[in-house]
Amino acid sequence: MNELFPARADIDLDAIAANLGVVREAVDGQKLMGVVKADAYGHGRAECAGALVSAGVDYLGVAQVAEAVALRDDVGPEPAILSWIYAPGADLREALAAGIELSVGAFWAIEQVADAARAVGATAKVHLKVDTGMARGGFNLWDLAEAAKDVRALVAEGVVVLQGLWSHLARADDVECGLTEIQVDRFEQARAIVKDAGLSPVLCHLAASGGALWHPGARYDMVRPGIVLYGLSPNPDYRTASQIGLKAAMTLSADLIVDREVPGGTGVSYGHTAHTEGRTRLGVVPLGYADGIDRKASNAAPLVISGERTQIMGRVCMDQFVVRLPDEVRAGDRAWLFGDAGQGLPTADDWAGVMGTIGYEVVTRLGARVPRRYHGEG
Structure with missing residues (x-):
């Protein structure tokens, strides 16, 4: 499975x-x-x-x-x-x-x-x-x-x-x-x-x-x-994980399941809390609040796709959310939600900052149905 x-x-x-x-x-x-x-x-x-x-x-x-x-x-x-x-x-x-x-x-x-x-x-x-x-x-x-x-x-x-x-x-x-x-x-x-x-x-x-x-x-x-x-700071406002010398242990990613282009003024996701300003490429990431992606990440949380920073657009749904896509990205390409700053990724602390919480909650609440894959031996 x-x-x-x-x-x-x-x-x-x-x-x-x-x-x-x-x-x-x-x-x-x-x-x-x-x-x-x-x-x-x-x-x-x-x-x-x-x-x-x-x-x-x-x-x-x-x-x-x-x-x-x-x-x-x-x-x-x-x-x-x-x-x-x-x-x-x-x-x-x-x-x-x-x-x-x-x-x-x-x-x-x-x-x-x-x-x-x-x-x-x-x-x-x-x-x-x-x-x-x-x-x-x-x-x-x-x-x-x-x-x-x-x-x-x-x-x-x-x-x-x-x-x-x-x-x-x-x-x-x-x-x-x-x-x-x-x-x-x-x-x-x-x-x-x-x-x-x-x-x-x-x-x-x-x-x-x-x-x-x-x-x-x-x-x-x-x-x-x-x-x-697990590579997160007790207080990133005082010392970030990188400043302490820590490395994030968890990297969360997902394959895009939709890529599409929509015209300006298109309402996005439930409640139309976001609208495109002009012709925009959108993708769908198959993770949602059932997987621990808090709805407070809506219209805020950062991702990296094809080496470019983007963010969630519209409300997080139960099993998926919409994201702005860089050019040339297609369904099947990978979206990186968070991981280690040294790899150019947003961190769980970055997500926590836009959601008004702490990095502890971001990683701890990740749903059990998301597969964990282990690397290294410690």
């Missing part, structure tokens, strides 16, 4: 490995967790994880526990895997039996992990999460002493090991805002609270992509790069 689909996302596994190298060079010897959540940001979990393992990553990270269990099957017994999203009542036995390390950021989670560990006869490796400024997940600082006491009792019982203490930065991409420094101070308070409870986490970790690159004080024992592994 992939051969029948007229579009594809080419994934460069060597680029992913090289981007990991950029992070490795930027930090100070900390362990590296390669984050492959959300199907590796739309790039393909198993393949990207394999590339990262080959490139020497110390940990893999995924959000959902179901992802973690599947990831263990993908990569085998190594490396360590951390997962952090599960709901009250979730059956965690399979994850613990597979050696998945779990975050605990609520009292019910501590109890639930302990019960699952007793049920399978395993010692659970847990990462105690504290909220230092996201107001999302993790214990409030004022609850952390009680949580640490509960964990300490389970450590004494032999049910859990405190593998990590961690948190998440809210504005690491906003380098000058000052919040990261406040969060580092709160994380230091958390470390002191945990130490006072008689606990010594193996790893303290706070920084994801932006923190790893731009906030040395947030690096601690391990950093958790995510978006940078």
Whole structure:
């Protein structure tokens, strides 16, 4: 079926490995967790994880526990895997039996992990999460002493090991805002609270992509790069991917299925939100919002066809959109939506800029029916 689909996302596994190298060079010897959540940001979990393992990553990270269990099957017994999203009542036995390390950021989670560990006869490796400024997940600082006491009792019982203490930065991409420094101070308070409870986490970790690159004080024992592994900047307004030294891992392209010439004043696509100004050559690209091409890209997002820049004309439809064609381009020629700037292509960050979003969303939401084709080995 992939051969029948007229579009594809080419994934460069060597680029992913090289981007990991950029992070490795930027930090100070900390362990590296390669984050492959959300199907590796739309790039393909198993393949990207394999590339990262080959490139020497110390940990893999995924959000959902179901992802973690599947990831263990993908990569085998190594490396360590951390997962952090599960709901009250979730059956965690399979994850613990597979050696998945779990975050605990609520009292019910501590109890639930302990019960699952007793049920399978395993010692659970847990990462105690504290909220230092996201107001999302993790214990409030004022609850952390009680949580640490509960964990300490389970450590004494032999049910859990405190593998990590961690948190998440809210504005690491906003380098000058000052919040990261406040969060580092709160994380230091958390470390002191945990130490006072008689606990010594193996790893303290706070920084994801932006923190790893731009906030040395947030690096601690391990950093958790995510978006940078796929060649996108955490904040292209501060530093573009090219300026950081990253290479886009995904190149999205499609074969044109229509070429035509229309007169001036022709309304284009649903709602006629665009009209041709004179005789214009139009083509149709067989990708649409069912494939993750946001309707906000209408009349805005850039493409390259036959080496020339053009853009979407009219509204993005469910399965296709219209584009202005350079001269001499015909159906069957290839349209390049985004990829690496070094190859003269628009980037996912370029698309994000015209749609009012972030590059993370552009690649992550690419539909499952678009074939991924893998190149390199990492």
